[in-house]
Amino acid sequence: MNDKLIVNVDKVKQVNTAAVYGMIDQQGPISRVKIAEQSQLAPASVTKITRQLLATGLIKEVAQQASTGGRRAISLMAEQGSYYFISVRLGRGALDISLFDLSGVSHAHDKLSVNELEQDPLTQELLDKIADFIEQHVSEQKQLIAVAVTLSGLVNPGEGIVVYTPHYQLRDCPLGEMIESRFGLPAYIGNDTRAMALAEHYFGATKDCLDSILITVHSGTSAGIIVNGQVFMSQHRDVGEIGHIQVDPLGQKCQCGNVGCLETIVSNTAIVARLQALIEQGSPSILEAGFTIEDVCFAAKQGDMLCRQVLQRVATVLGSSIAIAINLFHPQKIVLAGEIMAAEDILLPTIKQCIQHQALSSFADALPVQAAHFQNNPTIGGLALVKRALLDGSLLIRLINQKPE
Numbered sequence: 001m002n003d004k005l006i007v008n009v010d011k012v013k014q015v016n017t018a019a020v021y022g023m024i025d026q027q028g029p030i031s032r033v034k035i036a037e038q039s040q041l042a043p044a045s046v047t048k049i050t051r052q053l054l055a056t057g058l059i060k061e062v063a064q065q066a067s068t069g070g071r072r073a074i075s076l077m078a079e080q081g082s083y084y085f086i087s088v089r090l091g092r093g094a095l096d097i098s099l100f101d102l103s104g105v106s107h108a109h110d111k112l113s114v115n116e117l118e119q120d121p122l123t124q125e126l127l128d129k130i131a132d133f134i135e136q137h138v139s140e141q142k143q144l145i146a147v148a149v150t151l152s153g154l155v156n157p158g159e160g161i162v163v164y165t166p167h168y169q170l171r172d173c174p175l176g177e178m179i180e181s182r183f184g185l186p187a188y189i190g191n192d193t194r195a196m197a198l199a200e201h202y203f204g205a206t207k208d209c210l211d212s213i214l215i216t217v218h219s220g221t222s223a224g225i226i227v228n229g230q231v232f233m234s235q236h237r238d239v240g241e242i243g244h245i246q247v248d249p250l251g252q253k254c255q256c257g258n259v260g261c262l263e264t265i266v267s268n269t270a271i272v273a274r275l276q277a278l279i280e281q282g283s284p285s286i287l288e289a290g291f292t293i294e295d296v297c298f299a300a301k302q303g304d305m306l307c308r309q310v311l312q313r314v315a316t317v318l319g320s321s322i323a324i325a326i327n328l329f330h331p332q333k334i335v336l337a338g339e340i341m342a343a344e345d346i347l348l349p350t351i352k353q354c355i356q357h358q359a360l361s362s363f364a365d366a367l368p369v370q371a372a373h374f375q376n377n378p379t380i381g382g383l384a385l386v387k388r389a390l391l392d393g394s395l396l397i398r399l400i401n402q403k404p405e
Contacts, residue, residue: 016039016041021053021390021391024050024059031076053396056082059078062077063075084101084138085382087147087150087381087382088150089382090150091151091152092219094111094112095111096109096112096379097379098379110137118168119168119171131182147185147186148188148382149179151192152222157188160189162175166220186389186398188389191222191224191240193223194231196372196380196384199374200373203380211226212335217339221267225325244261244262245261246258248265287307294339297311297339301345319350319352322334322359322369326363335373336371336372
């Protein structure tokens with residue numbers, strides 16, 4: 001009974017601290033009086049929480065507000081430059097590592113090759129490269145508070161476990177626990193697309209709405225779904241594997257083992273492979289041997305009809321799949337990310353046309369469909385994971401408990 005009471009008290013403290021910090025972060029400068037009014041917390045509770053946040057350096061007092069006849073209130077704002085964290089994105093054969101402050105400014109970035117594939121040597125290589133990055137770029141004056149890692153595949157973010165990733169032999173890997181043990185810092189592990197969707201919600205194209213869907217097209221196709229300002233998930237598991245909707249029962253075999261999945265048509269590798277096959281069959285194109293997805297988009301914009309036709313097919317299939325997602329989730333906005341968005345002028349009209357024809361009219365009318373804000377920032381998803389940990393209070397409480405009152 002006492003244990004339950006302690007748990008409940010701790011949870012209330014976390015929720016209240018998060019509520020106060022969230023108001024300061026999103027509405028600052030704001031007075032303690034205004035925080036108490038909006039949060040419906042007792043003024044004494046607000047004073048205690050703000051004192052703790054000031055002690056940690058997470059907020060600061062700023063110029064006094066204009067007097068209304070009584071004692072002039074002091075405004076509070078979030079302090080973004082006191083703490084730093086490491087954000088890592090593990091991609092296919094590559095590792096991006098950034099040092100961020102809480103404002104989202106990157107103070108250092110490295111792109112490194114990844115040589116291992118098997119779980120034990122890969123995790124050792126990952127930890128060693130993070131350690132080397134910290135040694136090179138983090139001075140004693142920069143206080144680290146977290147390490148965030150995003151990657152493709154299935155992740156249990158609540159437990160920090162990588163359930164499955166398609167490019168490496170990570171299976172039920174307790175990566176979060178490994179990072180915490182090595183660096184003594186809280187670790188946040190997330191699917192890269194879902195984390196990117198959260199970054200767009202906090203800082204990018206969807207910050208003006210609570211319900212949105214981000215579709216990413218890279219070596220595969222995935223979706224990040226935001227519902228009421230939160231990443232939509234099942235019990236501690238990611239959802240949104242739109243790339244494995246079957247769109248062609250007689251199509252190519254997918255790496256997941258099924259046939260005709262969306263990403264067998266809508267992915268960088270699938271687009272390049274289809275063009276290579278068509279060119280080998282004699283179809284004319286300005287593309288030369290060894291071309292990339294970037295070359296395909298450039299050629300299409302230059303008027304290459306073969307590239308335009310392939311991208312139109314991609315847009316049609318993708319648009320139909322997005323229409324299904326719209327009917328399921330009724331988002332306020334659709335955003336798209338990936339190298340193919342270099343040809344968005346070719347893709348978006350067809351995608352929008354498919355949505356208009358195939359989604360419920362009440363869901364699709366006036367629905368914005370646009371390029372994501374973050375197209376070339378692979379580590380921005382880690383920033384969103386740390387921001388979420390601050391806004392839900394879990395990281396706030398950890399930082400407060402490290403500081404004497």
